[in-house]
Amino acid sequence: ALFGQGDLSALDAATLRSALDELPNAEVTAGSSVIQALVDTGLVASLSEARRAIAQGGVSLDGAKVEDEDAVVTGPLPG
16 A cells, blocks of 8 residues: 555554554655655665656656656655
């Protein structure tokens, strides 16, 4: 469910919280670049790897595919 293969609403709160606690995380504020957010959360190891992930269509934010490597976070992220 966390990676698009199921229904998040089907998970009970304790299971969801437990799963989310295991994921990489970092404070990301509105106006931050998506590339930097990917590095800060540990989802990628470098800025160039973040750019490649976006170019290859592997990055989504709040359900929308990120296609522009200059994209910025425009609002609060869930969590």
